[in-house]
Amino acid sequence: MIVTLTPNPSLDRTIELTGPLERGAVQRSRSSREEPGGKGVNISRALGASGVLSLAILPGDGDDPVLRALRAQNIPHLSLPLGARLRSNVAVTEPDGTTTKLNEPGPELSTEQQQNLIDLVLGHATGAAWLVLAGSLPPGVPADFYATLTAALRGRLGNRSPLVAVDSSGAPLAAAIVASPDLIKPNAEELAELTGYPDPAGLEGDPARVADLARTLVARGVGAVLATLGSKGAVLTTAEGSWLAQTPPIRARSTVGAGDSSLAGYLLTHAEGGGPEARLRQAVAHGAAAAGLPGSTVPARSQTSLEAVTVTPLAAPRIHPAAPASPSQ
Numbered sequence: 001m002i003v004t005l006t007p008n009p010s011l012d013r014t015i016e017l018t019g020p021l022e023r024g025a026v027q028r029s030r031s032s033r034e035e036p037g038g039k040g041v042n043i044s045r046a047l048g049a050s051g052v053l054s055l056a057i058l059p060g061d062g063d064d065p066v067l068r069a070l071r072a073q074n075i076p077h078l079s080l081p082l083g084a085r086l087r088s089n090v091a092v093t094e095p096d097g098t099t100t101k102l103n104e105p106g107p108e109l110s111t112e113q114q115q116n117l118i119d120l121v122l123g124h125a126t127g128a129a130w131l132v133l134a135g136s137l138p139p140g141v142p143a144d145f146y147a148t149l150t151a152a153l154r155g156r157l158g159n160r161s162p163l164v165a166v167d168s169s170g171a172p173l174a175a176a177i178v179a180s181p182d183l184i185k186p187n188a189e190e191l192a193e194l195t196g197y198p199d200p201a202g203l204e205g206d207p208a209r210v211a212d213l214a215r216t217l218v219a220r221g222v223g224a225v226l227a228t229l230g231s232k233g234a235v236l237t238t239a240e241g242s243w244l245a246q247t248p249p250i251r252a253r254s255t256v257g258a259g260d261s262s263l264a265g266y267l268l269t270h271a272e273g274g275g276p277e278a279r280l281r282q283a284v285a286h287g288a289a290a291a292g293l294p295g296s297t298v299p300a301r302s303q304t305s306l307e308a309v310t311v312t313p314l315a316a317p318r319i320h321p322a323a324p325a326s327p328s329q
């Protein structure tokens with residue numbers, strides 16, 4: 001069983017345009033769709049689509065559209081009453097797959113609600129293989145929420161604690177590193193921000209550099225780094241090595257949820273005992289399949305093509321021996 005926590009879920013509305021997005025213009029859409037979203041919710045949906053048992057934990061009132069949609073899709077979930085409507089996030093997609101996201105901040109969570117959410121997670125994490133802490137934190141929640149929760153979980157469950165994966169960005173991700181999560185899933189921009197690398201734009205096409213940066217995080221106590229690089233594939237780095245996985249170019253329709261689907265592919269392979277290369281292969285196959293689907297739609301494993309993915313080990317950087325001391329003059 002895999003438990004996901006989404007502290008800031010959303011109703012994802014996707015508007016598909018028939019031409020390029022024009023700022024300031026009135027444009028007609030081809031179609032639009034609404035799906036329950038937020039990163040952990042998407043991961044649970046993707047796991048469920050492949051028949052993997054998962055529990056999505058989130059704040060939200062029973063009559064909230066996000067909760068209603070989760071019930072309609074038969075996604076096992078537990079929610080904490082909030083007394084406020086969850087946010088709506090909008091994605092605008094163009095015919096070439098370019099996706100523009102407009103994300104609301106979400107309703108504030110009081111200190112009491114935060115504690116109740118932590119208690120809900122701690123009460124349902126026993127026996128889970130993974131706990132996935134996913135997405136941004138809503139207003140009122142301190143940046144170290146994921147780190148606090150990880151420490152509380154390990155303090156309470158000791159060696160019965162599930163493995164912890166973090167899929168977030170900015171300050172919550174930076175703070176989570178301190179708690180040594182077992183897995184993080186940054187994209188190139190998030191990896192650059194986390195490691196202070198100055199050129200995020202160039203990172204997607206530079207897997208060797210991605211692996212170098214990821215190794216610095218593994219050296220700081222992170223178990224594994226699954227760095228997703230959009231159309232350039234993904235790099236997995238653990239203490240044992242680094243691997244790059246790539247797919248042939250695909251026709252992207254919407255990139256919303258592609259990273260979440262990648263993480264779901266990784267986790268389901270891990271749960272089945274797959275090694276690092278198999279996990280990375282399924283992650284990239286899942287991400288590519290998700291990008292080809294509209295809106296926040298997530299693929300089932302049967303919609304992914306593992307054969308199209310190539311996985312190559314990346315050489316570890318050569319350690320240069322210290323230069324011989326120059327003779328004193």
Ligand SMILES: O=P(O)(O)OC[C@@]1(O)O[C@H](CO)[C@@H](O)[C@@H]1O
Nearest residue numbers: 010037038039089103135136257
């Ligand atoms: O604002 P956050 O929490 O960082 O991201 C939220 C979100 O963009 O992430 C998912 C895609 O990964 C969407 O379902 C959702 O709208």
